[in-house]
Amino acid sequence: MKRLKYFAALALFVVPISYTHAETVLITGANKGIGLEFAKQYAAMEFKVIATHRRTITPDTLSALQQEYPSNVLIERIDVRNLDMIDAVAEKYRGQPIDILISNAAIVADLTDPTPQMLGSLDFPLFTVFMETNVRGPLKMAEAFREHVKQSEMKRIISISSLSGSLGTGPTRLGGRVYYKTSKAALNMAMITVARATADDGIIVASLHPGGVKVEKLANFNVPGFMPPAESVGGMIKVINELTPNQSGWFLDWKGRVQPW
Numbered sequence: 001m002k003r004l005k006y007f008a009a010l011a012l013f014v015v016p017i018s019y020t021h022a023e024t025v026l027i028t029g030a031n032k033g034i035g036l037e038f039a040k041q042y043a044a045m046e047f048k049v050i051a052t053h054r055r056t057i058t059p060d061t062l063s064a065l066q067q068e069y070p071s072n073v074l075i076e077r078i079d080v081r082n083l084d085m086i087d088a089v090a091e092k093y094r095g096q097p098i099d100i101l102i103s104n105a106a107i108v109a110d111l112t113d114p115t116p117q118m119l120g121s122l123d124f125p126l127f128t129v130f131m132e133t134n135v136r137g138p139l140k141m142a143e144a145f146r147e148h149v150k151q152s153e154m155k156r157i158i159s160i161s162s163l164s165g166s167l168g169t170g171p172t173r174l175g176g177r178v179y180y181k182t183s184k185a186a187l188n189m190a191m192i193t194v195a196r197a198t199a200d201d202g203i204i205v206a207s208l209h210p211g212g213v214k215v216e217k218l219a220n221f222n223v224p225g226f227m228p229p230a231e232s233v234g235g236m237i238k239v240i241n242e243l244t245p246n247q248s249g250w251f252l253d254w255k256g257r258v259q260p261w
């Protein structure tokens with residue numbers, strides 16, 4: 001059995017974690033932002049990383065990661081709105097235990113144009129896209145990969161949610177974004193039901209709020225208090241590692257703090 005020790009790349013956010021097994025993680029939307037950072041950090045920890053993306057051509061970011069870690073990074077195509085594509089990848093990996101399934105892929109909005117999500121100018125076809133991506137996608141991933149997770153040692157199903165989906169303290173400072181907020185609230189409820197349904201399998205389910213993270217698309221926006229992806233993801237990896245069965249279904253942030261529904 002391997003004993004792996006990981007130190008986050010950014011010296012400021014050193015997160016020492018010890019592992020006792022070689023594990024597998026599957027990540028959706030792994031070609032950029034938080035998903036890419038998960039792929040990088042888990043690859044550096046010697047996890048087998050199944051990094052998925054929805055593009056027709058393999059994104060350069062993932063090709064580069066695979067070149068850096070040829071023995072433990074695999075790249076697959078999954079558009080989480082495409083149910084058949086999810087089933088096909090699940091079938092391809094049948095019998096492969098997946099310790100951590102991370103449903104990270106989501107759409108937020110066009111950051112420069114809030115009108116499609118504003119009452120009075122709601123773009124209703126877009127609502128379907130949000131729900132299919134941010135809610136049905138993670139639900140379908142959980143169903144399709146349940147057996148893979150059940151066969152693993154860590155048995156984690158993780159959805160990257162947002163405090164924007166919190167009915168208790170959903171931030172209002174970001175304005176409307178009714179589709180995004182509604183989708184994340186629905187995601188949280190969906191994951192509670194997945195947690196209940198998979199408890200007998202020993203699977204631990206969690207919805208995680210990553211905090212405000214300055215991903216590539218926010219490079220030109222002034223977002224005070226937003227942290228680098230390495231800090232958020234380093235924190236979430238620690239939270240994922242330390243989850244206990246009695247926490248299954250919980251909504252936590254990147255530091256493991258319970259978030260209000």
Ligand SMILES: NC(=O)c1ccc[n+]([C@@H]2O[C@H](COP(=O)([O-])OP(=O)(O)OC[C@H]3O[C@@H](n4cnc5c(N)ncnc54)[C@H](OP(=O)(O)O)[C@@H]3O)[C@@H](O)[C@H]2O)c1
Nearest residue numbers: 029032033034054079080081104105106160162212213215
């Ligand atoms: N950044 C933050 O401050 C923040 C805060 C709270 C929550 N979150 C959550 O964190 C997660 C990651 O966000 P991010 O900031 O990293 O966003 P991002 O940079 O926009 O990345 C989103 C990822 O999702 C992928 N994606 C979108 N639709 C998809 C589909 N149908 N199938 C497969 N992949 C799809 C994108 O692929 P393409 O490149 O092909 O578009 C991209 O890889 C999301 O769940 C988001 O809601 C982020």
